[in-house]
Amino acid sequence: MTSMPEPAAVPDPNAPSGMLESDLVKRARHGDLVAYDELVRRYQQRIYATLYHMTANHEDANDLAQEAFIKAYSALKSFKGGSTFYTWVYRIAVNKTINFLKQRKNKFHLSLNDIDFNAEHDPDLMALISHKTPTRDVALNELQKKLNEALLKLSEPHRMVVVLHDVQGQSHEEIAEILGCNIGTVRSRLFYARQQLQGYLAEYIKA
Amino acid sequence: MKENEQNFDELKKLLKLKQHEIPPPGYFNNFSGKVVARIRAGEAANRGSAYEQVETHSPWLARFIAIFEIKPSVIGAFATGLCLLFALGVALTAKDGAGTNGLMAETQDPAAPAMSLASASITAPLLADGGGGIQISTNPVSLQPMANTFGQANPLFQPASFGH
Structure with missing residues (x-):
């Protein structure tokens, strides 16, 4: 007598979580919201994080991320597949955010997320703040505020490049594709933005 | 350059803090x-809306609008193109108008510089009566305003008589 395999151990190829991105896009284009739900799940964290680092405001990032995914769904029929869905939706989110920030201008307030527990065990961060104040969490919160304020002083294109490269860890090529510019522009923007940030955060950076 | 890179390394360490910022659990x-x-909710609300109808009946137009939504810079390019087209149209019209006026000036008879369309419409029936030429205007009523305008009796116009 042969034993039946455990159902949980066999991945279902028809389940949205096991499907390829291109198949999910195809199904979503025909109105399959279950497939689109899976696409949102795959990229929600990265999209949200980028928008949060750009706006320094959780509520704004939440609204913009939702709107970006909604707009992407409504424009899905025009998606030709020239790039990945991920790059395409990223581009929509980035454009939406830059337009939003232009309208917002100086009318903003910080609504920062909490810092996770691991930050207090990061030797690099601890090395930066250990000599500032005796209480680590207070020092971290102060550093977080200063860092976000410094980022907000950068222009949107420069901030976007720093966020995508130095915070999100994306490559120059990916950033160029998302922003629709060449790699040289990405590099020069990154260099200029880092120089600016270095000036704003001089007190925290060892000479 | 090396010094700059080292300084950027310090900055990168500082930026690592951003990776520890997390949204609510x-x-x-x-x-x-x-x-x-x-x-x-949006689909339910927009069912039967104008855009939905455009999407159903003219998918090419819906795709065209969608391009603007994805790439806002295309809106600027499209608007600039329209403005240039409009300016070109205005320029060409102005040029054509100037050319027509010049042509009219050239074809005017130098002996009768003040000849107007109205006088032409008066002389045309006379020419037609006299020599069987082409009659330009067949509407005698059009002559009436001339008499009213200048307060003179029109020699071609005979008042109606109701007497028997």
Whole structure:
């Protein structure tokens, strides 16, 4: 007598979580919201994080991320597949955010997320703040505020490049594709933005 | 340059703090659900809307509009193109108008510089009566305003008589 395999151990190829991105896009284009739900799940964290680092405001990032995914769904029929869905939706989110920030201008307030527990065990961060104040969490919160304020002083294109490269860890090529510019522009923007940030955060950076 | 890179390394260490900023617990658990719920609500609200009809009847137009939504810079390019087209049209019209006026000036008889369209319409029937030429105007009523305008009796116009 042969034993039946455990159902949980066999991945279902028809389940949205096991499907390829291109198949999910195809199904979503025909109105399959279950497939689109899976696409949102795959990229929600990265999209949200980028928008949060750009706006320094959780509520704004939440609204913009939702709107970006909604707009992407409504424009899905025009998606030709020239790039990945991920790059395409990223581009929509980035454009939406830059337009939003232009309208917002100086009318903003910080609504920062909490810092996770691991930050207090990061030797690099601890090395930066250990000599500032005796209480680590207070020092971290102060550093977080200063860092976000410094980022907000950068222009949107420069901030976007720093966020995508130095915070999100994306490559120059990916950033160029998302922003629709060449790699040289990405590099020069990154260099200029880092120089600016270095000036704003001089007190925290060892000479 | 080396010094700059080292300084950027310090900056990169500082920027690592951004990676430790996290949204409230459980935030991503229902994020996609909210997106899908908003899509469903939007579909229900927009059913039968103008855009929906455009999408159904003219998918090419819907795709054209969608390009603007994805790439806002295309809107600027499209608007600039339209403005240039309009300016070109105005310029060509102005040029054509100037050319026509010049042509009219050249074809005018130098002996009768003040000849107007009205006088032409008066002389045309006379020419037609005299020599069987081409009659330009067949509407005698059009002559009446001339008499009223200048307060003179028109020699071609005979008042109606109701007497028997």
